[in-house]
Structure formats: structure tokens, C-alpha cells
Amino acid sequence: MQASLLRIRINHAGNTALGPGKIELLQHIAQQGSISAAAKQMRMSYRRAWELVDVMNRCFDQAVVVSTAGGSHGGGAQVTEFGQALIDAYQQILQKSAQAAADELHLITRHLKKD
Template identity: 45%
Template sequence: MSDEFPKIRLRIVLAPGVAFGPGKADLLQGIAETGSLSAAGKRLKMSYKRAWSLISDLNSQFAEPVVETEKGGSGGGGGSRLTPFGERLLVTFRSIETSLETGAAADLSALTGMVKPVLAEAERSA
């Protein structure tokens, strides 16, 4: 998703205590792009402990593992990757985001028109 306004931040609650939203999706995207849980977390200004906790939660809450990790040796060399299930989860979430943004475009435009012009302009300049 871009930093342009308006934007929708989608968080889906799938079951009690099981939610998936932009933070977890961005973490998965980062892992897919870098092959590293640590690097993905750093991109999001997230501690390794927090990133690991989120991935651990995802792996335990979904029907199949979302991320696989390899432990590195004394010289490093470990890595992380999305499982095929994790790839499908991310693609499905991004598809829902796109559908929602497309379907709500007219309503978003109407809502944007309700914002004070000074605030709307400040956000565009930021």
C-alpha cells in the first residue's frame, strides 16, 4: 500500500485472538523479499523479538506453517522464507486490500471531501 491518502488499513479478525492485518502482512512481505526475519523486522523498525513473536503466533494460529526458519551456525547463515501456505496467505490478504480500496473509491473520495482543507493539504505535503 502507498503512503497516499485516503487509505484503508485493513485488520481482519479471523477468530478470537486471531487477527491478520497490515503489520503482519508487511512482515511477511519483508521476509519474502529479504530472506531474513531480522532484516524484515528492521525494515519495519521492529525488534527481532517482536518479529519472532508475530511469526510464532502466525505459525501456531493457522492451519499450516506460514514461515520456515533455518538456524545459522557460528558464522551466521540462517534464514527465513515463506512457505507456499504463507505466500497464499499474503497474496490473499493483498487481494482483499486491493478489492476493498477499489470498491470503496467513491466513498473514500466523499470522505476525503469532508476533511478540513488545511489538514488534507498538510497530509498531501508530508
């Protein structure tokens, strides 16, 4: 069963602390070393990406992403060790959830109308 069938969000204090979009953003930031480059890859504005990072950083007791301002040497962003641990934990939650619900997901998906 595909874990992508499940979309899990972790809510905290009225915000989505983690969800599929934020995890994807973190993965792109880790690969690109830049919020701006990650936003471009996801076809979202820099402002929206920065807002998502800000929400994550405010929801957790440790920084998820740290950034340095631009300038003559350029800026950048880095997913922290804690941020990488969140990515890994989220992926494990998806995998375990899909495994635990495999029978039920099979029942549901086999009865979905074909496009």
C-alpha cells in the same frame, strides 16, 4: 482510490491473524530470507518480529514462515507457498474493498481537513 486508505485486519481467536504490519513483515522476510533482517528494515526488535511470525503460524493450519536455526552456516527464514498466497489474497482484499467503497471513500476523504 488508494487501497492504503483502508487498513484491514483479519482476527482469529483473540489474535490478529493478518493485518498491514504482518503483511509488510512477510514481504520483508520473503525479500531478505531472514526474520532479523526484516525486523531491521521495519525498525522493530527481532523479538517483536518473531512474536508476530509466531502468532501467524499459530493462527493458520499451515506454516506461514519456516525458519532454520543459526550456527556455522547461518540461519534464515522463508515465507512458505501458503504464506505467499496469504500475501496475495490480502492484497486482493484491499484492492477489491477500495473499489467497492470508492464512492464512500471519496466522500469521506474529500471532507478531511488539510494539514
